[in-house]
Amino acid sequence: MKHPNFGLAAVSASQPTMSRLAAPLILVLALCAFGGARAAIEQVDREFVPFVSVVQTGTAVSFPNRDAILHHVYSFSPAKTFEIKLYTGKSPGEIVFDKPGVVNIGCNIHDWMVAYILVVSTPYFAKTNDAGAARLRDLPAGAYELRVWHPRQNATPENRSLVLESSAAPMVTFAVDVQPRKARYKPPLDRLKY
Numbered sequence: 001m002k003h004p005n006f007g008l009a010a011v012s013a014s015q016p017t018m019s020r021l022a023a024p025l026i027l028v029l030a031l032c033a034f035g036g037a038r039a040a041i042e043q044v045d046r047e048f049v050p051f052v053s054v055v056q057t058g059t060a061v062s063f064p065n066r067d068a069i070l071h072h073v074y075s076f077s078p079a080k081t082f083e084i085k086l087y088t089g090k091s092p093g094e095i096v097f098d099k100p101g102v103v104n105i106g107c108n109i110h111d112w113m114v115a116y117i118l119v120v121s122t123p124y125f126a127k128t129n130d131a132g133a134a135r136l137r138d139l140p141a142g143a144y145e146l147r148v149w150h151p152r153q154n155a156t157p158e159n160r161s162l163v164l165e166s167s168a169a170p171m172v173t174f175a176v177d178v179q180p181r182k183a184r185y186k187p188p189l190d191r192l193k194y
């Protein structure tokens with residue numbers, strides 16, 4: 001099913017572009033791996049924030065719990081399987097995402113809590129803003145492959161080949177067929193602080 005309202009994302013080395021999406025798209029230019037970065041996915045008001053992250057392989061991600069109740073963070077995804085058992089406050093440790101792929105994050109206590117991490121083996125990536133636009137900066141001239149990913153895409157969008165000249169600032173537009181994000185029921189905080 002086509003959703004023209006959410007259709008477009010773009011990448012540009014110098015010009016922002018406008019388009020609309022219901023959730024962030026990830027733009028990736030495939031190149032060699034280089035890691036060592038850090039990122040965080042917080043738990044706030046019994047939700048993961050942000051909903052979608054993109055990190056390079058080798059990135060260490062912490063999961064600080066800003067709520068006064070316990071969360072239990074896990075992933076069964078082949079790209080990274082892990083579990084951080086019941087905790088609150090500071091992340092008991094960091095998880096290093098060492099393989100490219102999509103990692104679905106959940107909470108064992110709160111079924112509605114969902115987040116996605118796209119792990120990529122390139123330093124050149126970006127997440128689109130609310131307008132569906134993203135910008136990749138400081139790319140050396142050369143030949144690239146541009147990939148797009150959306151957590152609710154109906155099919156994998158086709159990759160694009162891109163040759164960058166030193167002064168060029170190309171704008172690339174993608175139309176992605178996605179399903180709207182479904183609202184999941186989140187009960188009010190009860191006396192047991194569920």
Ligand SMILES: [Cu+2]
Binds near residue numbers: 109113
């Ligand atoms: Cu939870």
